[in-house]
Amino acid sequence: MTHVTAIHQFHHGVDIGDGVTNSMLFIRKLLRSMGFESEIFAVNIPSRLQSVVKPYHGLEAYSADTTRLLQHHSMGHELGEWINKLAIPRVLVYHNITPSEFFSPGSDYRRYAELGREQLRQWRESFEGVIAVSEYNAEDLAELGYAREQVSVIPLLVDMDNLGTSEPPRPALSQTLHPSLQVRPALLFVGRIVENKRQHLLLEMLWYLHRMSERNQQPLPMLIIAGGGDTTPYGHFIRQRAHQLHLDDSLIMPGKVDDELLQALYQHSDAFVCASAHEGFGMPLLEAMVAGCPVVAMNTSNIPHTLGEGGLVLNEQDPATMAAAVGLLLEDAELRRSVQEGQQRSLGRYQPSLLAEQLKSWLHTTLNITPPGSTTDVQGS
Template sequence: MGCLNDYSFGDTMKIDYINGLKTDKIFGRSKYQWEIVKRYENVELNIIEYEHIANILKRKFNIKPSKSVAFKKENTKNNAYDYNKVFNFVVDMIKEIFERIDQYSYNWIIKKHVTNENVKHITSQEYAYLLKSIEMKNTILTCYDLIPWIYDRNRSKMWKNIIKGLKNADIIITISEFSKEELVKHLNYPEKQIKIVYPAVDHSIYCKNRDKRILSKLDIANDQKIVLYVGSETPRQNVPILIKAFSELKKRIPNVKLVKIGESQSSDGREKVLKLINDFNIQDDVIFAGYISEEDMPKWYNAADVLVYPCEYAGFGLPPLEAMACGTPVITSNTTSLPEVVGDAGIMINPQDIELMADMMYKVLTDSELSEELSKKGIERSKRFNWDNAAKLTQEVYNSFN
């Protein structure tokens, strides 16, 4: 989010905006902060970020990035992802070392650039460890979820420090009632010090505009039915369950493709998914699009006939909301925060029920009346979530320190 530095909104209130890793990619957490920040009024941000050491080394030694392969359908083949477990282990170890160096250097950057009298806003729980090692007054911390701690049972030193840091924040902003309940339950954090600021959609961009032309980027014919999944391949996302349900769907609807948008974030997850795809012989029907720009995301939602989001544990669930805003029917899990987002505007299922998932996909793709009903309900439901309100609520948190 290096481009955030272009924004400075007046001089009424100065905020030390502790934003972590600098990135130009807009998705998930970075989208949440970006959309809120650009709507602030009378707020001046002192943005404090760091650059990943890996990027510094690439620039220093003139290492060129490899060419993007996101839109090549053949990349779903097993030979395109010949994962080696030893290689992945080494890569993960190097990544962990780099992350520790980044954390150490970010501590010094923060100490150097924060201003004592300013309100400090740490924009992700990933950087809560700063509040364990640095004494800061007037602190707000945005905590999206506690997935590594609760779902993954991560008890590393890093996450123990994050939990301790979270407890030191003066106010925590979180993104759903469910996440608020988790903070109270697992951290014993005072409920009165937690503020909910829901994510949202820009309704001028994410709106119904059905058009399948963008499918040509993946060499998909316009007459194909499209099941869309947006997210990673980490275990909680249940992508293997989706693959199994999709293979059942293919037996009933031959002209259907599954398009998966988003980076893997898990080499083991990708390996399992690719094995399933080969086992079911659907290599030509499951297509990995990789990272998609913010500009193109509404086009993909509008090209899809249904979004399936089988996530088992979510702090909020932005893809279902964005899909609903575009009038795309949604099938999602009946767990954690997702009912809070989708309400009665989507189909809620047990994310482990393969047969039910396949049945619901078939029903949406073949019942035009149901599809249209879900489309209308989704659009109406999505109007409850808007970025102007999110920005207003966040500024109210800032003003509470005056």
């Protein structure tokens, strides 16, 4: 067996609430529980994470004899040459790159999306092993020339033990966001306001749902779109589109919210709705399931893999069809209960103990590495 005592991680940037950052924190917890030395290294480190994440150049001090590096990749960056010169053998952990055509020509997002995919092509022979955090990401790597049988899918993304721990009262939503949330159904979407998330389709769905509710003399649902980007051109378009559809008083865009309010939104919304065209995983879908919020989503990218047997997954990319499904979910208590039960069963795939065993097995079979410690308890940090 290879005598590796340290498995560190690298990603270009980290941030509070960022999906890749949360993934690295969770993996670090698993690795430390196995007895490995494990640290996170990054370039751009916000002040709130400087006690948790180390500057990237610290990796230059480690040798190949006892150390491996998990290199997380979700966007291109300027450190390609530097990381190629490191002495430490590397493993790719791929989180997906949003296709560049979703971004405006000439924008930094588009440039780094294109660079990120080109770097993946260049690095095909550079890794001792490859982990994709979803089936969709594994398929994406295969299209980039990676041998599919060499890519292992392990959803090392989030510590389920840290999700859905608070139970704020529903009136807090009406006090914080809108008084009508006391009496009107709340539909929720969480995610950056950007073209590939297709929040405009959610507005069109809401318009159809209002027509249905009016005919049935039911309260008109409200739509909450939580996430950064509300001041971007697409964010302004969303507000303009809401005005065109006469939905101004039915749309709430609070921007990026803190953890406490986010949990309140998940736990007390009547449904989570998603019309996104591209999700490498779709962490808000998982967060909604943990909170017991039933999910209605269009069948794209990794969404059906993330939901498993949970949620209502719609093959038609049609706002009217989505409105009908949401309407049924709001009216039919038995359907709602069935969806929630399926979501709870699906969450079993993401339990920390199961993922710890998958990671340990992968280290053994792929890298010939046995953990220095014997414990598999992942309760510690």
